[in-house]
Each structure stands twice: as structure tokens, then as C-alpha cells.
Amino acid sequence: MLNKIQEAFETVKADEKLKASAMEAVRKKLGGEEKSKSIFGRRIAYGAAVLCTLVLAVGIFGFYSVYTSPVSYVSIDINPSIELVLNRFNRVIETNAYNDDGTEITEAVDVSNMDYEEAIEKIIASEEFSGYLTDEYELVFTVISDKQEEIISGIESTQCYQRYGSACVGADYETREEAREYGMSFGKYKAYQELLKYYPDMTPEDCSELSMNEIKNLILESGGQWTGNSQNNSRCTNSEGETKGQNSGNSGNGQGEGSGNREQEPSGSGNGTGSGSGSGSGGKHRGENQKEKNM
Amino acid sequence: MRSEHEASLAIEKYGDMVKRICFLHLKNEFDTEDIFQNVFIKFLLYDGEFENSEHEKAWFARVTINLCKDLLKSAFRKNTVSMEYLSENTPAAQDEDKREVLRAVLSLPDKYKNAVYLHYFEGYTAAEIGKIIGKKENSVYTLLARAREKLKKILGGDDVE
Numbered sequence: 001m002l003n004k005i006q007e008a009f010e011t012v013k014a015d016e017k018l019k020a021s022a023m024e025a026v027r028k029k030l031g032g033e034e035k036s037k038s039i040f041g042r043r044i045a046y047g048a049a050v051l052c053t054l055v056l057a058v059g060i061f062g063f064y065s066v067y068t069s070p071v072s073y074v075s076i077d078i079n080p081s082i083e084l085v086l087n088r089f090n091r092v093i094e095t096n097a098y099n100d101d102g103t104e105i106t107e108a109v110d111v112s113n114m115d116y117e118e119a120i121e122k123i124i125a126s127e128e129f130s131g132y133l134t135d136e137y138e139l140v141f142t143v144i145s146d147k148q149e150e151i152i153s154g155i156e157s158t159q160c161y162q163r164y165g166s167a168c169v170g171a172d173y174e175t176r177e178e179a180r181e182y183g184m185s186f187g188k189y190k191a192y193q194e195l196l197k198y199y200p201d202m203t204p205e206d207c208s209e210l211s212m213n214e215i216k217n218l219i220l221e222s223g224g225q226w227t228g229n230s231q232n233n234s235r236c237t238n239s240e241g242e243t244k245g246q247n248s249g250n251s252g253n254g255q256g257e258g259s260g261n262r263e264q265e266p267s268g269s270g271n272g273t274g275s276g277s278g279s280g281s282g283g284k285h286r287g288e289n290q291k292e293k294n295m
Numbered sequence: 296m297r298s299e300h301e302a303s304l305a306i307e308k309y310g311d312m313v314k315r316i317c318f319l320h321l322k323n324e325f326d327t328e329d330i331f332q333n334v335f336i337k338f339l340l341y342d343g344e345f346e347n348s349e350h351e352k353a354w355f356a357r358v359t360i361n362l363c364k365d366l367l368k369s370a371f372r373k374n375t376v377s378m379e380y381l382s383e384n385t386p387a388a389q390d391e392d393k394r395e396v397l398r399a400v401l402s403l404p405d406k407y408k409n410a411v412y413l414h415y416f417e418g419y420t421a422a423e424i425g426k427i428i429g430k431k432e433n434s435v436y437t438l439l440a441r442a443r444e445k446l447k448k449i450l451g452g453d454d455v456e
Contacts, residue, residue, distance in 0.1 A: 004450075005415040008396035012318050014310035018331055022310070025332040026302040026339055 068093050072145030073176060074116060074155070075187030076123065078132045079211040080105050083185050084119060090151070092119045098185040099208060104128055116151065117158050124160040133164055138212035140227075141168040142187035144176055166212075167227045184208050191215045198222035297339050305338055308348075309355045312417065316356065319401065319408045320363035330362045337362075356417070357427045360409055367405075399449040407442040414439055 070093065072086040080101035085094035092111050097103040108128045111119035123129055141161070143151050148170045155161050155168050171190050179189035182204035192207040195215055199222075207215065216226045313334050317327040337358055345351040400411055409428050413419045419427070421435040430438070
């Protein structure tokens with residue numbers, strides 16, 4: 001049996017064709033593996049790298065756009081008129097000066113990328129600025145922002161404000177648009193608008209040469225109202241109806257704080273002229289409304 | 296992965312055996328080619344080391360047997376041996392005897408086929424066969440005995456061993 005089976009099976013062989021087809025399959029397998037490891041793998045790696053770079057670029061660009069987008073404005077007016085532009089993180093991304101005195105300060109004091117409170121502290125503490133803190137001065141901060149209260153509170157809380165600040169008020173974006181047309185800071189422009197009531201012929205150019213203190217005096221002498229007082233313990237009139245320490249016991253002010261509350265805007269409260277006429281516009285009945293009534 | 300060169304050597308060395316085992320189980324040329332290729336591809340991908348060529352050969356036998364089993368399990372296959380397939384693989388006409396033997400072995404149930412081939416052709420012992428096909432040594436003896444009986448019956452009783 002052994003023999004027979006051996007002999008019989010010996011005739012069965014793997015012919016060349018079969019062996020060749022096997023070699024073919026082997027080569028294919030080898031080639032395929034290498035290809036997939038190198039080219040395919042490489043392609044994926046390459047694609048991934050490009051994608052990552054793109055995503056990173058977009059991310060960086062996006063962040064940059066957000067970081068440099070103006071969100072709020074703070075106008076510092078005393079004699080110099082300086083404007084700080086803040087981004088959504090409340091950092092200073094730009095500073096503008098609206099008169100020569102202001103330019104002197106902005107060139108001397110660098111506050112870029114600083115938190116606004118720190119920036120203000122730095123400016124007011126600077127040597128260049130100290131020259132303006134004389135016996136009689138009026139240091140007014142004006143804030144334009146969707147988060148006005150937050151920033152106003154922030155300014156109020158700074159040491160420099162508590163020591164030297166005269167007033168801290170709000171304004172709306174339109175004021176700034178108009179002010180820029182005249183090349184004035186919106187802080188001073190706001191004051192100018194009040195001044196116009198009593199001096200209708202006053203040109204913006206003339207006004208821009210006046211210091212805040214001078215403007216204040218002109219208004220007061222004409223019987224108008226002024227926010228804050230020249231002593232440095234004035235309060236920001238946008239806070240919840242606080243009127244303590246207000247000048248001459250008037251509970252309102254000629255500068256139309258009503259504007260500080262954006263909800264009141266639609267009723268034209270922006271400029272304090274006939275603003276919020278006690279109509280309680282905007283949902284918040286803040287002190288301003290009551291003050292306005294008294295006007 | 297093993298190299299093309301190694302695969303080529305293996306095909307030369309074990310190609311015949313792989314073909315024979317395929318022949319034992321599969322019924323047509325296509326399946327044979329399929330399994331034949333797959334065995335050597337498995338070899339290509341096999342990471343292990345062989346202690347010696349005996350070890351290697353046994354590996355090939357085992358893999359071929361298993362692949363054939365899998366194929367037969369997986370699909371409906373013709374259960375009759377085609378005459379063409381048979382004659383293709385046994386060239387000479389006067390080998391009618393040999394063809395008869397082959398036919399006889401092929402007609403055995405699967406579990407006998409492997410034992411018969413591995414013992415009578417490849418010369419493995421029952422123990423070695425047991426390792427290859429996954430059975431106990433004693434079981435292999437039994438398989439072989441029974442296979443012998445059957446073959447005797449089919450082939451007519453000469454050359455009993």
C-alpha cells in the first residue's frame with residue numbers, strides 16, 4: 001500500500017503555472033504592503049499636516065480678529081483728550097489723541113494691550129499727565145460700550161479715579177461718530193453738546209481748545225447742570241441713582257446720563273437733550289430717570 | 296514580512312506537497328490555485344521562526360490542510376471529483392492503476408485522507424500526524440487502520456500492509 005500510494009501521489013505535482021501564479025500573488029502582496037505603508041501612509045500624513053496647518057492658521061487669524069476688534073471706548077478728557085479703544089477682553093488695542101496735549105500723553109505713555117483699569121492708572125500717574133492735575137481741573141471719563149456699567153464701575157474702582165477723578169459717564173456710539181467728524185474726543189464732544197445750549201454759536205474748534213474745567217464753568221455760569229463736581233469725590237452718575245455728593249444738590253445733570261443706559265437710546269436719550277425725559281424708557285428705571293425729571 | 300526570495304524557495308520546496316494536499320480535498324483547479332496561493336501568502340506573513348525544516352514542513356502541511364477545511368466549510372462545493380481534474384493531474388494513460396489509487400484515496404472521508412497521505416506519502420509518524428491535524432496519537436492509529444480497511448475494500452485487497 002505504501003508503495004502504491006506513494007507512486008500514485010508522486011504523479012501529482014505543482015506545475016510551473018501554479019507556482020508562477022503563487023509567486024505572482026506573493027509579489028503583489030509584497031508590493032501592496034510597501035505601497036500602503038509608504039505612499040498611502042505618506043499621503044495621509046501629508047494631508048493631515050496640511051489640514052492642521054490650515055486649522056491653525058484659521059484659528060490664529062480668528063483669534064487675531066477677535067482680539068483686535070473694538071468693543072468699547074473710553075474717553076479721558078481733562079485738557080488733553082485721549083481715547084482708549086478696548087477689545088472684548090477689555091484690553092487696550094488702540095489709543096487716539098484728539099489734541100496736542102493728548103498726543104503728548106499718548107506718545108509718552110504706552111498702554112497697549114493693558115487692561116483698561118491698569119491703563120488708566122498708568123496714564124494718570126504719569127508725569128506728563130500730572131501737570132494737568134492742578135488746583136482746578138475737571139477729569140472726565142466717558143464710556144461707550146455694550147457693557148457700560150461694567151467698565152464704568154471698573155474705572156470708578158481704580159485708585160486714581162478715587163483720588164483724582166471728577167466724573168465718569170456713559171455715551172452712545174452715535175456720539176462718537178459725530179465727534180470724530182469734528183475731530184473731537186467723544187467725551188469733550190458730549191460736553192460741547194451741552195455747552196451749545198448756552199452758547200449756540202460755539203464752534204467745535206473753539207470748544208476743543210477749552211479744557212473740561214472751562215467748559216464746566218461756562219455751563220454752570222449759564223445756569224446749566226454739570227455732572228460730578230470739581231472735587232475728586234464725585235460719583236459716576238450712572239450708578240443706581242446715586243446722587244450723593246453731586247454738585248449743587250441737583251439730582252440730574254446736563255450731560256444726559258440717561259444715555260448711559262442703552263435701553264434708553266431709542267428715545268433719543270443719547271445726548272441728554274430731552275433724554276429719557278422721565279419716560280422710563282428702557283426697562284431699567286435708574287436714578288437717571290428721576291434726575292432727568294427734575295431738569 | 297518574509298522576502299520574495301524566501302517565498303520562492305518555499306514554493307520550490309513545498310509546492311508539490313501543498314498541491315497534493317489540495318488535490319486531496321479540493322475538487323477543482325480554481326480552488327487549488329486559490330488555496331495554493333494563500334498558503335504561501337500566509338507563509339509570507341508568518342512572523343514565527345522555524346526550528347528546522349521538518350518543523351517548517353509540518354507547518355506547511357498544517358496550514359494547507361486547515362485552509363482546505365475552511366474552504367470546504369464555507370461554501371457549497373461539488374462533492375464529486377470531476378474526472379477532468381483527476382486526469383489533469385495524472386498525466387500518463389497507463390497510469391490507470393495510479394489513477395485508481397488516487398481515486399480511492401480521494402473517496403475516503405476527509406479525516407482519513409490527511410492521515411493516509413501524511414503517513415503513506417510523506418512518511419510522518421502517527422504522533423507527528425497528530426500534531427499536524429490536531430488529533431491524539433492513538434486516534435491517528437485508529438484512523439490509519441480504518442483507512443487501510445476501506446482502501447483494501449475499494450482496491451481489491453492486494454498489497455496489504
